[in-house]
Amino acid sequence: xxxxxxQFPGSNCDQDCIAAINGLEGLRAEYVWHKETSxxxxxxxxxxxxxxxxDYLRCGAIARFSPIMRAVTSDARAGKLVLGTCNxxxxxxxxxxxxxxLVRNRSLRFVCDMVATRVEVDDSxxxxxxxxxxxxxxxxxxxxxxxxxxxxxxxxxxxxxxxILRYAxxxxxxxxxxxxxxxxxxxxxxxxxxxxxxxxMPHPDRASDARLGSAxxxxxxxxxxxxxxxxxxxxxxxxxxx
Amino acid sequence: xxxxVLVRPKAAVLDPQGNAVRDAMRHLGMPEVRSxxxxxxxxxxxxxxxxxxxxxxxxxxxxxxxxxxIEDYELLKEKPAKRRRSK
Numbered sequence: 538x539x540x541x542x543x544q545f546p547g548s549n550c551d552q553d554c555i556a557a558i559n560g561l562e563g564l565r566a567e568y569v570w571h572k573e574t575s576x577x578x579x580x581x582x583x584x585x586x587x588x589x590x591x592d593y594l595r596c597g598a599i600a601r602f603s604p605i606m607r608a609v610t611s612d613a614r615a616g617k618l619v620l621g622t623c624n625x626x627x628x629x630x631x632x633x634x635x636x637x638x639l640v641r642n643r644s645l646r647f648v649c650d651m652v653a654t655r656v657e658v659d660d661s662x663x664x665x666x667x668x669x670x671x672x673x674x675x676x677x678x679x680x681x682x683x684x685x686x687x688x689x690x691x692x693x694x695x696x697x698x699x700x701i702l703r704y705a706x707x708x709x710x711x712x713x714x715x716x717x718x719x720x721x722x723x724x725x726x727x728x729x730x731x732x733x734x735x736x737x738m739p740h741p742d743r744a745s746d747a748r749l750g751s752a753x754x755x756x757x758x759x760x761x762x763x764x765x766x767x768x769x770x771x772x773x774x775x776x777x778x779x
Numbered sequence: 780x781x782x783x784v785l786v787r788p789k790a791a792v793l794d795p796q797g798n799a800v801r802d803a804m805r806h807l808g809m810p811e812v813r814s815x816x817x818x819x820x821x822x823x824x825x826x827x828x829x830x831x832x833x834x835x836x837x838x839x840x841x842x843x844x845x846x847x848x849i850e851d852y853e854l855l856k857e858k859p860a861k862r863r864r865s866k
Contacts, residue, residue, distance in 0.1 A: 594843070594844070595846055599843075630848075631846065636848075638846055638848040640792060640793070640849055641795055641796060642795070643793060643795050644795070645795050645799060683793070685793075685848070687848070719795075
């Protein structure tokens with residue numbers, strides 16, 4: 538199973554993503570330069586963290602017009618799994634593949650920390666390997682990670698169970714103190730309505746090995762892998778029946 | 780065509796940078812300052828003067844120069860330098 542890791546000029550977590558994915562049995566990751574135009578050979582797409590195009594104008598504002606984004610958009614619409622971490626999340630929001638936007642941290646500080654996030658949805662393609670209410674310990678490193686959505690969008694996100702992760706304290710409570718950046722309702726990660734595009738500010742790629750302080754990030758990649766193999770098995774069965 | 784583009788954070792969006800500047804202004808002896816909102820200002824020069832170019836500029840204001848989720852934009856057309864040529 539092959540994952541694409543998109544490299545934009547200014548991506549800096551592309552190697553972390555490759556290492557994290559290649560560290561899992563059954564998964565292989567390859568770089569795809571942002572000037573490429575096809576992702577046909579890949580089972581899933583990862584938009585890594587960093588500072589694509591120097592974050593000029595707004596984070597992700599220019600990257601979302603990179604040639605590869607046409608393929609990302611059309612593959613996402615066709616149902617392929619797309620994961621955006623940190624800057625990748627910002628790009629997905631700018632591209633309109635995810636609702637809302639990420640703005641300057643309320644503290645105005647760049648935060649670099651290990652945080653706890655609570656799994657709000659355990660049947661998404663990205664988190665079905667996690668128990669609902671369980672905590673994932675993941676690192677964050679961003680200056681513009683404050684999730685914003687207007688009231689209507691926020692209601693839709695909650696009604697459709699699109700909020701996948703929220704910042705929590707060590708006991709799993711969603712409290713202001715555990716909110717590192719001022720995100721509305723402690724939102725750390727959301728998916729689209731169709732549930733195949735997931736963006737989060739924390740870095741699962743930097744937490745895929747216990748030696749890094751947490752291996753919880755690997756659960757997300759593993760969930761993706763299981764989703765894809767389950768889907769292709771269903772597809773195979775359908776083919777046999779037909 | 781010369782245009783100026785103003786990009787402002789929407790009212791519902793928190794502007795911590797503006798708040799920090801507001802606080803600094805108060806500290807510097809201006810307690811009257813009620814609020815500061817910080818946006819972006821761009822000066823753009825483009826070849827041509829027609830309405831079609833302007834509407835394309837508006838398109839890019841929406842798609843690239845601002846993010847409608849969090850910002851509003853205003854496109855201000857600068858009058859051509861030579862008065863005689865204006866209708």
